[in-house]
Amino acid sequence: MLSQKEINEIRAFNRKYTDxxxxxxxxxxxxxxxxxxSRVLLEIGSHxxxxxxxxxxxxxxxxxxxxxIIKKLVKLKLVTKHESKKDARSKILILTKSGQExxxxxxxxxxxxxxxxxTNISPQKQEExxxxxxxxxxxxFNNESEN
Amino acid sequence: MLSQKEINEIRAFNRKYTDxxxxxxxxxxxxxxxxxxSRVLLEIGSHxxxxxxxxxxxxxxxxxxxxxIIKKLVKLKLVTKHESKKDARSKILILTKSGQExxxxxxxxxxxxxxxxxTNISPQKQEExxxxxxxxxxxxFNNESEN
DNA sequence: TCATTTATTGGACTTTGTCCAGTAAAATTT
DNA sequence: AAATTTTACTGGACAAAGTCCAATAAATGA
Numbered sequence: 001m002l003s004q005k006e007i008n009e010i011r012a013f014n015r016k017y018t019d020x021x022x023x024x025x026x027x028x029x030x031x032x033x034x035x036x037x038s039r040v041l042l043e044i045g046s047h048x049x050x051x052x053x054x055x056x057x058x059x060x061x062x063x064x065x066x067x068x069i070i071k072k073l074v075k076l077k078l079v080t081k082h083e084s085k086k087d088a089r090s091k092i093l094i095l096t097k098s099g100q101e102x103x104x105x106x107x108x109x110x111x112x113x114x115x116x117x118x119t120n121i122s123p124q125k126q127e128e129x130x131x132x133x134x135x136x137x138x139x140x141f142n143n144e145s146e147n
Numbered sequence: 148m149l150s151q152k153e154i155n156e157i158r159a160f161n162r163k164y165t166d167x168x169x170x171x172x173x174x175x176x177x178x179x180x181x182x183x184x185s186r187v188l189l190e191i192g193s194h195x196x197x198x199x200x201x202x203x204x205x206x207x208x209x210x211x212x213x214x215x216i217i218k219k220l221v222k223l224k225l226v227t228k229h230e231s232k233k234d235a236r237s238k239i240l241i242l243t244k245s246g247q248e249x250x251x252x253x254x255x256x257x258x259x260x261x262x263x264x265x266t267n268i269s270p271q272k273q274e275e276x277x278x279x280x281x282x283x284x285x286x287x288f289n290n291e292s293e294n
Numbered sequence: 295t296c297a298t299t300t301a302t303t304g305g306a307c308t309t310t311g312t313c314c315a316g317t318a319a320a321a322t323t324t
Numbered sequence: 325a326a327a328t329t330t331t332a333c334t335g336g337a338c339a340a341a342g343t344c345c346a347a348t349a350a351a352t353g354a
Contacts, residue, residue, distance in 0.1 A: 013284045053301055321328100
């Protein structure tokens with residue numbers, strides 16, 4: 001059971017860490033595309049056979065809003081919609097060539113973001129940071145049996 | 148130097164962790180106040196002698212936007228503005244009684260949020276999680292000499 | 295078949311956030 | 325000290341982000 005002091009420290013981590021990532025995100029997503037547009041593009045690019053509804057579900061976004069963003073991406077010829085064989089209501093979203101290029105750019109920028117986060121930190125400490133975060137990840141999200 | 152694989156894992160942590168906190172925040176800040184209003188209130192309540200500009204700076208918010216939020220909080224009698232002795236341009240922001248009460252409620256909810264995050268995790272693992280996050284905090288933010 | 299659910303979209307709207315300009319009070323320069 | 329520049333705050337106008345509801349069409353279930 002976490003003590004109040006420990007909870008406060010975790011809250012402090014959450015505040016500073018999300019602030020920090022927020023600041024870095026501002027630099028990363030200055031491609032002329034909004035944060036959400038970038039997220040949708042990344043989501044589409046990271047999957048095959050993805051439908052609008054799945055994008056909305058995965059990103060916890062409103063269906064209508066998602067639809068609008070996808071519409072814009074299609075208009076900009078970054079994404080194309082294809083018919084689904086399985087479900088005529090549904091669409092399959094695919095990145096175009098230039099969509100792929102933007103995807104790669106954003107992906108690159110995201111890598112740079114992490115590098116920037118740890119610049120000024122010694123390699124040893126970077127390694128320690130990596131271990132801490134992946135340990136946290138395992139505990140929080142690889143909860144096969146929660147023990 | 149972090150490998151590409153390590154960078155990817157850190158990015159995965161960032162994604163899942165911020166998503167998770169985002170979900171929990173939705174539950175926490177359902178006091179009828181927006182996320183930003185709550186942040187401003189928390190910021191004011193956590194300091195004495197705080198000015199609007201300092202709030203904006205601390206929360207990395209637009210001055211005008213901050214001003215508007217404070218105005219609303221004042222209107223709702225959660226915050227009062229007082230004259231600064233040192234600088235007649237500046238104001239000092241103080242929580243009212245009910246502002247304090249709301250502060251306490253949000254603070255409570257934030258604690259619950261952390262508890263909810265770690266519910267289903269054994270005490271031993273919770274302790275390990277705590278250590279991981281505070282280690283990360285130290286490396287990232289307590290960088291007296293960055294080594 | 296008929297009723298219900300699901301996927302997607304558009305329209306109208308609210309909330310959030312940005313930009314610019316104005317006022318008044320420092321702070322700085324000359 | 326007077327003039328200039330900067331700083332703190334605020335309002336108005338606007339843009340971006342997000343929500344809500346309704347409509348359409350296809351799939352699913354009774």
